[in-house]
Amino acid sequence: MSEYDLSKPYIQYCEEVITGKILACKDVILACKRFKSWFSKDDRYFDFEDVDRRIRLVSKMKHFRGAFNNKSFILLPFQEFIFAGIFGFKWKSTNTRVIRNVLIFMARKNAKTSIAAAICLTQLLLDNNNGQEIDFIASSGAQARIGFEITKNYAESIDPQGLIFSRYRDTIKMPSTKSEIDVRNSDAMTLDGLNSSTFIADEAHAYKTPDLWNVLKSSQGSQSQPLSICITTAGFLLDGHFLFEWVKTCKEILRGTKEDETQFSLLYSLDDGDDWADESKWIKSNPALHTIVSLDYLRDECKNAKNQPSLEYGFRTKLMNQFCQSNNTWISNEIIRDSMAEIKINQFDLREYVWVGVDLSSTKDLTCFTIMWKPNKKRSLFHDKYIFKSWIYVSAYGVETSPNKSLYKYWIDKGYLKQIEGNVIDYDIVMNDILDQKAWVRYDKIGYDKFNASQFVINCEKKGLPMQPFSQTLGSFNLPTKEFERLILSDKVIIDYNPLVLWAFNNVALAIDTKTDNIKPDKPTPEAKIDPVITIVEALGTYLYSQGITGTGDGEIYSGNKK
Numbered sequence: 220m221s222e223y224d225l226s227k228p229y230i231q232y233c234e235e236v237i238t239g240k241i242l243a244c245k246d247v248i249l250a251c252k253r254f255k256s257w258f259s260k261d262d263r264y265f266d267f268e269d270v271d272r273r274i275r276l277v278s279k280m281k282h283f284r285g286a287f288n289n290k291s292f293i294l295l296p297f298q299e300f301i302f303a304g305i306f307g308f309k310w311k312s313t314n315t316r317v318i319r320n321v322l323i324f325m326a327r328k329n330a331k332t333s334i335a336a337a338i339c340l341t342q343l344l345l346d347n348n349n350g351q352e353i354d355f356i357a358s359s360g361a362q363a364r365i366g367f368e369i370t371k372n373y374a375e376s377i378d379p380q381g382l383i384f385s386r387y388r389d390t391i392k393m394p395s396t397k398s399e400i401d402v403r404n405s406d407a408m409t410l411d412g413l414n415s416s417t418f419i420a421d422e423a424h425a426y427k428t429p430d431l432w433n434v435l436k437s438s439q440g441s442q443s444q445p446l447s448i449c450i451t452t453a454g455f456l457l458d459g460h461f462l463f464e465w466v467k468t469c470k471e472i473l474r475g476t477k478e479d480e481t482q483f484s485l486l487y488s489l490d491d492g493d494d495w496a497d498e499s500k501w502i503k504s505n506p507a508l509h510t511i512v513s514l515d516y517l518r519d520e521c522k523n524a525k526n527q528p529s530l531e532y533g534f535r536t537k538l539m540n541q542f543c544q545s546n547n548t549w550i551s552n553e554i555i556r557d558s559m560a561e562i563k564i565n566q567f568d569l570r571e572y573v574w575v576g577v578d579l580s581s582t583k584d585l586t587c588f589t590i591m592w593k594p595n596k597k598r599s600l601f602h603d604k605y606i607f608k609s610w611i612y613v614s615a616y617g618v619e620t621s622p623n624k625s626l627y628k629y630w631i632d633k634g635y636l637k638q639i640e641g642n643v644i645d646y647d648i649v650m651n652d653i654l655d656q657k658a659w660v661r662y663d664k665i666g667y668d669k670f671n672a673s674q675f676v677i678n679c680e681k682k683g684l685p686m687q688p689f690s691q692t693l694g695s696f697n698l699p700t701k702e703f704e705r706l707i708l709s710d711k712v713i714i715d716y717n718p719l720v721l722w723a724f725n726n727v728a729l730a731i732d733t734k735t736d737n738i739k740p741d742k743p744t745p746e747a748k749i750d751p752v753i754t755i756v757e758a759l760g761t762y763l764y765s766q767g768i769t770g771t772g773d774g775e776i777y778s779g780n781k782k
Contacts, residue, residue, distance in 0.1 A: 221265035223258045229270070229303040232296035244503040246486035249473040250304070257308055263317055265307045273302050273341040280337060281376035292373070297506040298334055304483045305338070305446070318483040321448040322469055325487035326540040328516075329507040331450045335419045336370035338448065339400050340377075342417045343393055348443075351398035354418040356431060360402070366421045367402035413438040417446040424454025426461040428625035453488070453542045455532075457552045458721035459626055463542055488540040495535045496521055504540040549727040549740065550707060555714065558707055560601075562608045562715035564590070564659045571595055574765065575653070575665040576689070576757025578750045579646060579672050583620055585636075585750040586612040586644045588653060590660065591758035594711075601713050605706055607758065608715040609751045610652055611635070616642040622746050626722070635717045646675040654682060666761030687765070689757050693732050696739035698769070699760030700729075706759075714755070723751045 224230055235241040236251040243251075258265060280292040294302070301323060308317040325331060339353050355370070357363035367389070374384045374391055385392040391400040403413075415438045426432065432447075439445035449465070457463045469484035471477040493500045501517055502508045508517075517538060524534035532543045573590045580586040592598075592606040615638055618627045630636035639645055653665070666689035667676065676686050689695065706712050714720060726749050730741035740756060742749045 221258050221267075223255065224267065227267070227271075227299075227303075228296045229299035232300045233303075242500075242502050243506075244486070244488055244490045246470060246473055246484070246488070247503075250483075250485050251300075253473065254300075254304055257317075262312070263308050263310055266309050267307075269309075269345075270299075270303050270307050273306060273345060274299055276341050276344060276377075277302075277337045279377050280340070280373040282333075283372045283376065292333070292337065294337075295507060295510055298330070301334060301485065302338075302341075304485065305448070315444040316446070317480055319445055319447065319481040320479075320483070321446070322465060322482070322484045322486070323448070323450040324466060324469075324485065324540065325452065325506060326504040326512075327452050327537045328512050329487075329505055330511050331452075332366045332369055332421060335366050335421060335448065335450045336373050339370050339417070339419060340373055342446070343391070343396075343398055343400060344383075346416075348416060349396045349398065351393075351396065351416045352414050353398070353400040354413070354415050354435065355400065355402045355421070356418055356435060357421040357425075359425075362422055362425075363402045366419065367400070370400060414441065415439055415445070416442050418448070420447075420449040421451065423449045423451040423462045423465075424456065427456060429461045430625055432461065453536050453540045455536065455543065457542055457725055458556070459629070459718045466542075495531075495539050495541065496525065501539070504538070549729050550704060550724060552721060552725055554707060555721055555724045558710075558712050559714050559716040559721070562606060562713065564608060564656055566600065567592065567598060567659065569595065569597060570659070570661050571598075572663045573660040574663055574758050574762035576754035576759075576761060577649075577653075577665060577667040577672075578754045578757070579649075579668065579670075579675060580612075580614075580617070580644055580750070583614075583617045585617075585748050586646075586649060587750040587754045588649065588665075589751065589754035589758045590656065591755070591762060592660075593762060603711070604713045605711055605759070606713045606715075607755050609717060609720055609754060610637070610649075611717070611719055611751060612637045612639055612644055612649060614638070614642055614644050615640050623748070626719075630719050633718075635719050647678065650675065650679050650682065650684075653679070653684065664761045664765045666757045668757075687761055689761060693730060693737040693739045694735070696756060696760065697735075697737035699756045699763055700738050700740060702763065703756055703759050717751075720751045720755075723749050727752055 225234060232241065233251045233254055236243045236248055237255065257263060274294055277292050277294055282288055282290050282292060305318050305321055306316065309315060310317060323331065339355070342353055343351060355363050355367045371386055371391055374386060378384050383393060385394060389402050393399065413435065415435050418435045420432060436447055451462060454462060466486060468477060469482060469486060472479050472482055473484060487506050488504050489495060489500055490503065498514070498518065505512045508514060520534050520538055524530040535541045536543045571592055573592050575588055575590050577588045578586065587609055589607055589609040594603050594605065596602050613627055613636055618624055618638060621627055627636060631638045639648060662685055664685050664687040666687050668691050669688050679686050726742055726747035727740045728743040730739045740749055740752045
């Protein structure tokens with residue numbers, strides 16, 4: 220047990236966040252409360268000497284550009300708290316650090332990369348570990364080099380004669396301990412064979428998969444107290460992607476629903492319900508506001524975002540540190556996520572009529588079918604909702620050759636995606652899965668794309684399934700696309716929870732016929748998969764057209780349905 224010493228600026232910062240003297244978001248308050256609570260734990264102690272000497276070392280570094288050029292790097296209280304959170308607590312049994320994984324999440328312009336560079340140098344000089352390998356990584360080599368160049372300049376400021384460090388284009392060596400700092404290629408496949416003691420990942424919002432992080436983590440197996448640090452802003456890659464999922468996990472740790480004592484997280488962002496244009500809340504995302512970050516700068520950027528809506532998402536993502544989708548997205552990820560719930564097909568025991576959309580794949584694509592229930596007052600659950608549940612398939616060959624390979628494997632492992640062995644999807648497996656659901660539902664119509672479906676349809680009709688071709692033209696998709704949008708915005712939709720479906724909605728960019736105003740979900744690139752979205756809209760369209768509905772009205776259009 221260590222003393223909670225209020226004379227230390229980093230302890231003062233923690234206390235002022237907890238008491239509300241410093242305005243902070245819920246996640247930062249929880250991080251400070253967690254930090255404070257560890258002082259009462261008997262199995263660890265707080266090493267004030269280690270933290271303080273690192274802070275003193277940073278103060279000897281000199282900035283080299285902008286308004287702070289040639290001035291000493293004096294850490295702000297929140298920056299000192301970062302050092303305290305990472306390096307302070309140690310296990311009594313081994314004198315090694317408790318923290319091994321770090322996520323610092325805050326808006327742009329808050330000196331993230333400078334902090335990363337300072338941490339690297341304090342590790343190199345103070346960690347008492349010969350043969351250290353400290354790595355700077357990023358989603359691109361250019362981004363990683365930015366952090367490395369800052370580190371190299373700080374190293375020169377404390378060792379101008381080169382007596383301690385040998386500085387090279389891509390390496391800073393410390394011959395006395397045979398240690399070094401390197402900038403690494405972002406291609407995960409080239410990083411095998413490393414032995415990283417500390418690595419810092421910059422701007423991880425751009426990581427489409429966890430491969431890069433995982434390769435570095437696996438290289439730390441022989442280290443006695445490895446350290447993995449990510450310092451980043453939010454981005455446009457949401458559900459299923461590396462940073463978004465990690466932030467979600469860190470929130471769960473802070474809330475106590477998950478446990479991981481090796482994780483230190485500082486998540487500076489707006490709280491749910493905060494108005495992104497309310498400048499009184501901006502410090503939640505920008506802890507360096509009024510010192511490093513100019514209020515006038517944020518005001519100007521906010522004004523531009525208000526006057527030009529296309530800039531809103533960039534402002535909120537980079538300067539308010541909120542995960543946002545691009546404004547090209549059809550329906551926001553937040554709306555889709557809020558419409559999701561876990562649906563088990565056997566929880567509906569009424570043998571209700573359902574409508575289905577089917578999308579069969581080529582060799583590498585996803586195959587999917589979606590069942591749709593319409594509202595039913597007799598249902599005890601979601602009686603006033605349109606319910607959608609999807610079954611999604613991929614071939615083993617499709618997994619191995621896909622740029623989404625890591626995501627596919629994750630979803631397969633979690634049961635959200637079904638892998639079919641071989642080079643192509645066996646459509647009989649899909650048909651049999653549709654037949655298996657007949658124990659719980661009654662099929663009215665099963666809509667399908669005629670392309671590549673001839674034998675599948677023949678086999679299904681032999682089994683008594685009511686197949687109905689669904690044209691893939693904009694004209695055919697226009698009505699159900701617009702109606703689905705109307706329904707989900709009116710809180711009339713429930714989608715079975717599946718992160719792959721969330722990901723698919725995130726990939727949609729509407730195709731629009733400007734002459735007719737017809738629309739259809741479309742994918743902006745060949746790699747973007749939207750198959751579950753297509754089958755959801757097909758299922759709704761198959762229902763609408765089976766009822767003879769050809770257009771939407773101002774009110775409820777489903778009165779008088781035959782079933």
